[in-house]
Ligand SMILES: O=C(O)CCC(=O)C(=O)O
């Protein structure tokens with residue numbers, strides 16, 4: 529654990545979950561629980577994904593985004609194919625304050641993904657990362673299940689479909705003299721997100737009204753909790769607000785969104801309400817409904833920031 533510097537998120541060594549003893553696992557679990565209460569963010573090392581694979585993915589995405597726009601725009605699904613968000617390349621619309629472009633992939637086996645001809649290694653490396661990130665996310669979910677004091681495999685069974693995941697490779701444009709918004713302040717709607725980034729920096733998490741930079745450290749992965757865990761735990765564990773500030777050069781990152789099936793009902797669990805004499809802080813809702821409201825925010829941005837839908841829409 530690394531908590532010496534106060535204004536930084538904790539780093540957790542995951543090796544005890546692969547080859548350590550029970551005592552080490554408990555210590556690491558306690559550090560993650562504390563981080564999820566305090567920041568909603570933590571960094572993992574020795575997570576089982578070779579750092580070389582992560583840097584290779586970042587290098588290949590850099591090569592892809594450096595292609596001429598006309599080549600990038602060819603990487604999109606065929607007309608008529610369906611999906612929540614299209615797989616492949618997209619750039620944020622001109623009206624968006626978020627100045628970035630991205631490449632989106634779904635579950636590799638679905639056959640929905642589209643890849644460019646160049647760089648040739650992109651598909652293999654991205655799909656290898658995807659599979660391994662899904663394994664790491666499942667492990668983190670199990671750790672969360674344990675410190676939430678839920679019955680064994682509760683979250684695994686609640687969230688048993690692995691069909692709704694997606695991963696994005698993002699490139700942020702350099703800041704200009706007058707503005708530097710890369711990705712506006714937001715909370716993730718899902719269960720948890722894994723992020724890895726190049727050495728440029730710019731990701732920040734909000735804690736007690738301060739924006740804390742999440743420094744790039746090669747080979748490490750950032751984990752952040754999403755709204756689902758915040759609601760299930762009745763606000764005990766945080767879905768933290770975060771954003772990306774653009775720097776002088778292009779920045780590259782990957783985000784893997786560990787998601788939930790749309791038809792799931794979400795409400796604070798009894799372990800965090802009736803069992804401990806606390807009243808629920810949210811009314812129950814279908815995940816699908818919340819996702820649709822958030823998608824509407826993006827396509828029809830409200831003119832007043834206070835009208836943007838957050839999970840607090842369901843607050844009691
Ligand atoms: O690019 C990053 O570092 C973070 C991206 C992010 O927060 C998101 O895509 O939700």
Ligand SMILES: [Fe+2]
Pocket residue numbers: 714715716721770
């Ligand atoms: Fe995010």
